[in-house]
Structures are given as C-alpha cells and as structure tokens.
Amino acid sequence: MFGDGEVKLRSLTDAAGLFRRKERDRIEDAMEAFGTSFPQMFIAVYTGSLGETGNLRQFGFWLLNRGVFEDVDVTKPNEGGVLIVIDPDSKAAGISFGYLLDPFFEERDTFECLSRAHSHWLEGRYCDGLLKVLNHVRTLLRKRSRQVRRDPERYERKVATPVAVEDLVKKIRGGNIHPMYEPLRPESEGVEF
Amino acid sequence: MLDDGWMAGGSLLTYESLPEEDQAEDTPLAIDEPTQEELAELETEENIVGEEYLTGYFEEKPELYLVDPQSLLGTKEKQDLQSFLDYHASDSSIDMYIYVFGGDQQIPGDVREEEVVERLYSVGKPAVVAYYYLGAPQRSEIYLSPIITDAVSAAEQRRALKSSVVQAFSSVNLADQLEAFLVQMSIRIYWMERMTEGTAAATKEAIPDGEEARAFHERMEKEEETAALPSWIGLVGGVFVSLCGGLLLVWSSLMWWKHRSRFLFPEFEVEPRMGGSHAAGIGAVISFSSTAVPPARQRDQVPDYMRRA
Helix, strand or coil: CCCCCCEEECCEEECCCCCCHHHHHHHHHHHHHHHHHCCCCEEEEEECCCCCCCCHHHHHHHHHHHEEECCCCCCCCHHHEEEEEEECCCCEEEEEEEHHHCCCCCHHHHHHHHHHHHHHHHCCCHHHHHHHHHHHHHHHHHHHHHHHHHCHHHHHHHHCCCCCHHHHHHHHHCCCCCHHHCCCCHHHHCCCC | CCCCCCCCCHHHHCCCCCCCCCCCCCCCCCCCCCCHHHHHHHHHHCEECCHHHHHHHHHCCCCCCEECCCCCCCHHHHHHHHHHHHHHHHHCCCEEEEEEECCCEECCCCCCHHHHHHHHHCCCCCEEEEEEECCCHHHCEEEECHHHHCCCCHHHHHHHHHHHHHHHCCCCCHHHHHHHHHHHHHHHHHHHHHHHCCCCCCCHHHCCCHHHHHHHHHHHHHHHHHHCCHHHHHHHHHHHHHHHHHHHHHHHHHHHHHHHCCCCCCCCCCCCCCCCCCEEEEEEEEECCCCCCCHHHHEECCCHHHCCC
16 A cells, blocks of 8 residues: 555654754754663654545554664664654544564553644644653653563563464363363262252 | 324234333332231131141052041041941942041142042042041032043032032031941942943932932931841852752752663564564554544544454
8 A cells, every 4th residue: 555665764754844944953852862761762753644545553554664764773673663643634643663662552652642742733733742742752661661670571471472272282182281271170070950 | 094104903014013002100009018927827728738648648549448647537436437438348339438638628739639539540449539528528529430430420429429418417526427428428329339330320310319318318228227138138048049059950960860861671572463574563543633522532543453462
C-alpha cells in the first residue's frame, strides 16, 4: 500500500508544513534531549496527509519498518524508535514504537501521551502539543526505567515467546505435566452422586 | 560748519590734537577730613577672614566635611555636626562640605568661590559646598561640583538654600541654626540625588518651599527613620536572598543531574510480528476534530489483529 522500498527521511519530517522555523528548532531540541536521556532510543515525527484511504496505524507501522532516518545515529536502530504521525487533514495523530519499547510501552501509555496534546491540537497549536507529547513520553519512560530496574522479570514475561503446542505435548508425554493438564486423581474418579 | 572754522566731527578727519578745554578750578569740599578713629572703625567694619586661615579654607580639599579653621564652633558642637555630616556622606551619593565663617566676616576678594569649588571638587565624589556664616544664615551660599551642576538647576539650588536658611532661623542658638541648616540641606541633597538619577523630574516642581519647608522637613525625617531600618531589614533580606540562592542552587543541581541522567533499558528478545522487522508497536490514535468531545471519546481503538497475542 505504501511501498516496499526503504524511505529516507529526517527524524522530523514536516511534510504538512505545520511548524515554523523556530518551532522546528524547539522540537528538534526536545528530540535531541530525548535521545540524550535515552541513548538506545530516538523520536521521529512525521506530519502529512495520508489521504482518504490511508490508515494512520498502518502508515506508522510501515514507516517505522521502512524508514531510514538520516539524522539518527547508526547505533540506534529503528527498534528503539518512537514515531509520532500527525495528519492535519483527517485531524488524527498516532504513535508507533519499535520492538525495544514493546515490553515497556502499551497502547494506553501512548494514548495518555497523545491526550496531553489534544487541547493544543484542537486549536491548531501543533508545536506546543507535540512538545507536550514528547515531554510525557520522557516522563513515562523514566518511570518505566526505574520500574524495570526493580523488577525486570515482570517486563520480560510480557514479551516472552509463548510455549509452542508441540512442546507442551512433549512435556505431557514425558511426565512433566503442567498442573492445568494434570489428569484427575483416582479418588476423584469414584465420586458418587 | 561754523564761522570760527570748527565743524562737527572735524577732529576725526585731521591728525591735529583737540584744542585743550579750559580746566575748571578745583574747589575743595567743605567737609572735615575723617579722623583716625573713624578710619580704624572703617577697617574693622569690613571684617575680612584673616590670611592665616585662607590656607585652611581654600588650599586643598578638606579631610573633614566641616571646615572651621578659625574654630568658631565649640568642640562638642563641631563633633556633633561632623558626625552628622559623616552620616550624610555614608548615606548619600553627594557629599556635603560646610565652610564656617563668622557672621560678619567677608571672604577676601581674591578668593573666587567658584574657582575653589572647581579646583577642589571637580574630581571624586560629587559634593555640595556651603559657605555658612554663623548667626547670619541668610548670607549662606552653596556651590555644586561641576559634575552635578547640569542636573540640578539654579532654581532648585536657590530653593534648597532658601529652605535651609528658613530652617536655620527656626532656632536662636548659633550651633542649632547651623544644625538645622545642615539637616535641611541634607534633605534637599536627597532630592538633588534623585535629579541626578533623573527620577525626580516629575516631582521637582512639587518640592515644597518656604513656609511649607517645616512640614516637608518632618516628612523627610520620617523617611530617614524608615531608611535607617536596613539594620534589621537588611538582615532579613540577606537571609531571604541566601535562602533563595540556596534553593536556586539545589534546583539547578537537580536540573543538571536530571539533564545528565541516562536511562537504559534491558533489551529483551521480542518475536517479530506482522512481518515488521523493526517495529510492531501499535499505539493509540486520537482524533482532534471536535472540541465538544473529550479525547477518550475520540480514541480510535486498536483492532484486535494488531494486538500482541
């Protein structure tokens, strides 16, 4: 739908022309500060119209997988990217994020971030709204960083690969039975009603 | 032209000297010569400051603000006035020098007061120099350092002198008169200071004069009392400023530490989804098309197929 090849772009791509020069500077400063605080991650912003058929989520997913952000350090792969897409025509915005953030970022977190900008974007103040989003993403990730340090297993479990069915069968046959699949005990078989 | 050959302006046209006019004979005045006593009295009437004191007055810039080489004031009075002048100097950006003369004394004609002020008070802290005649305050004169002459108009200088003289006459005692003169002059110098700072332009015309001076004097004395509060206000202010400075320092350190902080995350192995090689984190989408509906109602829910299994 959007293309198979790589897309070269800058981390702040204002295709819709929403930001003035000074605003761009402010946003870039905030993005740089984010990159400094979180050395594994980066923020990318895309503004543009996706058209009537465009789906914001699909576009975000596609861009974060296909995009080559020229001004982002090579040590930061797209796995550590947080992409914010704003479509001023359809008046919608969304967030996509890479695999690195998968365990720490959830849909409700991204909604919380975008909500901060809602009143600003309603008034057409895209820069202020975007800065609010960035600020909240930072706050949230700082909090997550502390939580991960305290309890890393909790987050690891979130992304742990589910046990394959055949592995489970093998375990059962081998006598290593999961309590859930444990057969009924003999005494329970003779229950009289 | 006249018949005798003289014509008007003729002397200008010739090189010949004018004809001598007939000298009128000197007629002695029919009055007596002054007596020796009268001559002596005339000399004493014009009581000029003795030459031996001129050096003390006008040779160089005085070390003390009260200049009284003739010791016309008593020691105690001198000390009191000197301490007042010292206080004034510590509190004001314009010093006040008082040259004390006898009430009937005359400054020698070869001493030019303006020249003295220009010579001694052109450099350094600006000053108001007052020549005060004990017992005759109305004879007093003031001169300003050249640096502040432009800022303080002649009219204002006259007003300052006049009101100080009025204050001086409020007392009978000579030393008290001088003290009242100094206090009032000190107050007027405060306004001069304001003028030199350009802040009193608006209030310049409002400065009271003459009979109103007393009320103004009282008001200014109150202001001086208020100004004397800094002993404790200064302490409180100092503590407050220190406290603010400390808080600012702590806050700055905190900000700096926050700015320098780096947050690292463990890199867990995440199984790729939906064919995404780098990302499959599908976050929220919100619409901002309606001001009437809250963001939660404008939230576009993630379809199930996009959620992690």
